Amino acid sequence: MLSRVAERIYWLGRYLERTENTARLLTVYSNLLLDLPRGAKVGWHTLVEITGSQDEFSKTYQNTDERSVNRFLLSDQNNYSSIISSLGLARENARTTREIIPTEAWEQINKLYLFTKESMGKATARGPRHQLLQDIIAHCQQIAGLLAGAMSHNSGYNFLRIARSLERADMTTRIVDVGSITLLPSLTQTGATAEQSTRPFANMIWMSVLHSLSAYQMYRQHVLDRVNGEDVVTFLLQDSQFPRAVRHCLGKLEACLKFLPNNEAALRQVSEAVALVDDANIAELLDSGLLEYIDELQVEFANIHASITETWFLPVVSEQQQSA
Amino acid sequence: MQIDWKSYNPGAFYDELISSPGYPRKSGRILARYLASLKSDDLQQRKTAAELAIKAMGISFTVYSEAGNIDREWPFDIIPRIITETxxxxxxxxxxxxxxxxxxxxxxxxxxxxxxxxxxxxxxxxxxxxxxxxxxxxxxxxxxxxxxxxxxxxxxxxxxxxxxxxDNLRVPSGVSYMLENRKVTKRVFPELFENYNILPIxxxxxxxxxxxxxxxxxxxxxxxxxxxxxxxxxxxxxxxxxxxxxxxxxxxxxxxxxxxxxxxxxxxxxxxxxxxxxxxxxxxxxxxxxxxxxxxxxxxxxxxxxxxxxxxxxxxxxxxxxxxxxxxxxxxxxxxxxxxGEEPLLENVPSYLCVDEKQCQHVLANLDKLVVKPANESGGYGMLMGPQASKKERADFAKKIKANPRNYMAQPLISLSTAPVLVDRGAEPRHIDLRPFVLQGRDSYVTPGGLTRVAMVKGSYIVNSSQGGGSKDTWIVSDEER
Incomplete structure (x- = not known):
């Protein structure tokens, strides 16, 4: 497989996963905000923070209200992490690897892009927006299924899965980040004493964190106790069986890397990340240091990405420097 | 958008489907009858289906000059062109x-x-x-x-x-569109394939x-x-x-x-x-x-x-x-x-070489009747359509020819054949050409048919996709109906 093709397929995988994750994020967040009391100061700005695009956002928007944030993350073509941008880049990478991926997959990706582009203008009210996001998620799942069922599980497919796993792990840490740190302190500022006011909401928030990763059901089956911060974070970071848990993603990543030639450097990076996850004491981290810990994890992910790039992709700067 | 062949008039041109108003050629009878039987809604629906298929399949070509909209959908007319196998x-x-x-x-x-x-x-x-x-x-x-x-x-x-x-011997393009056109036609008119024996491509x-x-x-x-x-x-x-x-x-x-x-x-x-x-x-x-x-x-x-x-x-x-x-x-x-040591089976269009002094004189004297082409341009660029050009354009072109006669040749304006294309009010004749693809290595191969290019503008002879041309599926059908 050509290095350039491997690179494009890798980015196709990342952008598809990013599209789905962003759609999930927007869906769950809308639901969560409906449940919270009026006084709660949890705002839409949190979403901008999760996607790490505060600077980009403040360039164009004054208010972090529902309309602006949704526009920014769904249909703003100037925001490179919006759903439409991710889809556009996924489509471009699919278009330029059409000789490798199954034709049906290209057609589905193309259709999803055209569909989203046409529908997004009408999706400003909550109802239609919810429907659109559901459709996008369903389409992404369909594409993933199509690729799994119609593409040989060769190097190309491995790059797709590697990309998906890395993107997923990254998004899960961002969501945990939000659940544990950004949301809670802002809730305690509502006036009432922290102990009394946050408790019912904290559970709700953890629940929606689980929902945003489609993890609620699996969590309930796995953790018999009621929803609580420590168990949720442990589950999302350390569980080896849940597909969106960081530990699971890293396991998948490792397994796929083993099929590729010259994989030593990348595997070493993954082992480092695995150790960091396995050795973490979540209870302690929840008391203090989770934010720094997650930063550390994200640096590990960036290192894995760098190592993949260096080993398998073209040494020259590719025509589309894409954002990790 | 109903088609009535009686009001379809190819005039002096050779139309490949209708020989004169109301009379389809023998090979095209089934097709013509079938098209005329379709109601306006049905025709419109087929046309839309073709457009959607092209969009979804991502059949496109790129136009340099249009920044921001680089990938354009392939222009396609749904009425196939028929050529008999003989x-x-x-x-x-x-x-x-x-x-x-x-x-x-x-x-x-x-x-x-x-x-x-x-x-x-x-x-x-x-x-x-x-x-x-x-x-x-x-x-x-x-x-x-x-x-x-x-x-x-x-x-x-x-x-x-x-x-x-x-002859295009450098990097001829278009064969993928020939193949995709057939695919789209199969999606749009599957029933027609039952009535014709069409050579596969x-x-x-x-x-x-x-x-x-x-x-x-x-x-x-x-x-x-x-x-x-x-x-x-x-x-x-x-x-x-x-x-x-x-x-x-x-x-x-x-x-x-x-x-x-x-x-x-x-x-x-x-x-x-x-x-x-x-x-x-x-x-x-x-x-x-x-x-x-x-x-x-x-x-x-x-x-x-x-x-x-x-x-x-x-x-x-x-x-x-x-x-x-x-x-x-x-x-x-x-x-x-x-x-x-063989006689050519296919004829050239009669041509005048400007590098030959006598022929060049003839060209310069008859610029209003000729099409003048530069030796090495493709895509229909840099040529003069004498009969349609203005006096000034012809004078300017004459200067170019005199400056570099080796670079030019001229041909009489051949009346390109026509075929019906679907327009808002039904079907109208448009000029077409044909680009078959020929392979030679150890063996030879010629595509049955080729890419039919259509000048979508009424009366125009310009079929290049970069200049607003369209295309048609091309059928080589055996003379005996199935």
Whole structure:
């Protein structure tokens, strides 16, 4: 497989996963905000923070209200992490690897892009927006299924899965980040004493964190106790069986890397990340240091990405420097 | 949008479906009757279905000038064009014959130059040809074939006879659209396929692969064949990717290839991997910055060295364009006699060479009746449509001809045949041409039919997709109805 093709397929995988994750994020967040009391100061700005695009956002928007944030993350073509941008880049990478991926997959990706582009203008009210996001998620799942069922599980497919796993792990840490740190302190500022006011909401928030990763059901089956911060974070970071848990993603990543030639450097990076996850004491981290810990994890992910790039992709700067 | 053939008038032109208002040709009767039976809604629905299919399948071409909207959907008319198998057979043989002669010519030009010594073709034409590559002198590609893939443009005059308008021997494009057009028609008019015996065209990519594999310098069962594209912004990128996909070949860009020890390798995730055959879709001058255009970022440094040493095959071979020149074109009938000792089965459009003083006088005196073409442009650029041009345009063009007569040839304006296309009020005649694709390696192959290009503007003769042309599915049908 050509290095350039491997690179494009890798980015196709990342952008598809990013599209789905962003759609999930927007869906769950809308639901969560409906449940919270009026006084709660949890705002839409949190979403901008999760996607790490505060600077980009403040360039164009004054208010972090529902309309602006949704526009920014769904249909703003100037925001490179919006759903439409991710889809556009996924489509471009699919278009330029059409000789490798199954034709049906290209057609589905193309259709999803055209569909989203046409529908997004009408999706400003909550109802239609919810429907659109559901459709996008369903389409992404369909594409993933199509690729799994119609593409040989060769190097190309491995790059797709590697990309998906890395993107997923990254998004899960961002969501945990939000659940544990950004949301809670802002809730305690509502006036009432922290102990009394946050408790019912904290559970709700953890629940929606689980929902945003489609993890609620699996969590309930796995953790018999009621929803609580420590168990949720442990589950999302350390569980080896849940597909969106960081530990699971890293396991998948490792397994796929083993099929590729010259994989030593990348595997070493993954082992480092695995150790960091396995050795973490979540209870302690929840008391203090989770934010720094997650930063550390994200640096590990960036290192894995760098190592993949260096080993398998073209040494020259590719025509589309894409954002990790 | 109902079709009424009684009000369809092709006038003085040869219409391929309707011979005169209300009277379809024999081969087209079923089609014409079927189309006329469709209600307006139904026709509209088929048209929309075709548009949606093209959009969803992502059949597109790129237009350079439109920044921001680079990928355009392929313009397609849903009414297929019918040519009978009997009519086609002779044409097909003529195309094969023509390419054989052209390859003899190219091989001769870069080796013994017998045809020049025998004064069948004037030596000065070659000396002044911009497509002659001195770097290729002495080269002997396998099977003596330089142009492995040829796209020949055919037109039909008022009697319906086929003429060759030009041969494209460098990087002819359009074959993917020919194949996709058929796919779209199958989606739109599946019922018609039951009533006609239509020759299938899908085998093209297998033949292309076989042709390419047969020129591999290494005798391998599975030589590494790649398609070399200028990149994702090229107007024919869709086609490059399509052909690579259908052949199961790698689609590479210049940056993916590297030459070491005069062999070509591609950069893969396993490291460097040897390449045997390159179906290149970039022009000669961009192939190798060491030999040609030093600024070319599209090519591969050292590629020509590897080719000249015989370590890699290039299709088409560099320098093949020497025969793809509108002035050399006029000598093809002579070449057929000279090299093959055969009579040409396909005729050229009568032409005047400006390099010949007498003929040039004639051209200059009759600019209002002629179409003047530069020797080496493609895509319909740089030509003068005499009858439609203004006085000033003709005067300006006359100056260009006088300054560089070798660069121009002229032809009478041949009345291109027409075929019905679907318009808002029903069907109207539009001018069309035909580009069949011819392969030559160890064996020869001609596509049954080819890409029919349509001048979508009423009365226009310009069929190029870059200038608003459209296309049709082309059916070669056996004369006996099923």
């Amino acid at each position: 009519q086609w057979q002779k044409t097909s043989q003529g195309l094969e014959q023509r390419l054989r002669a052209l390859n003899c010519f190219i091989d001769d030009i870069y080796n013994d130059q017998k045809i020049l010594k025998d004064k069948v073709v004037p030596a000065e034409l070659i000396a002044k040809s911009v497509n002659f590559r001195k770097e290729c002198i002495g080269m002997k590609p396998r099977h003596g074939v330089w142009a492995h893939i040829c796209g020949t443009d055919l037109i039909r005059d008022t009697n319906g006879q086929f003429y060759v308008l030009e 899908t085998e093209y990519t297998s033949h292309l692969f076989d042709t390419l594999a047969a020129i591999s310098p290494r005798p391998l069962d599975y030589p590494e064949v790649v398609v070399l594209t200028p990149g994702i912004y090229n107007s024919a990128y869709f086609e490059h990717s399509f052909l690579a996909q259908r052949m199961g070949a790698e689609l590479v860009e210049g940056g993916d290839l590297v030459v070491e020890d005069d062999c070509v390798y591609m950069r893969t995730i396993n490291g460097l991997s040897r390449v045997d055959v390159i179906y290149r879709r970039i022009d000669d001058l961009f192939l190798d910055p060491e030999v040609f255009n030093p600024d070319s970022a599209l090519g591969v440094p050292g590629l020509m060295r590897a080719w000249l040493k015989g370590n890699v095959a290039l299709a088409n071979a560099p320098g093949a364009g020497v025969a793809d020149d509108k002035v050399i074109y006029t000598y093809v009938p002579a070449m057929i006699k000279y090299y093959l």
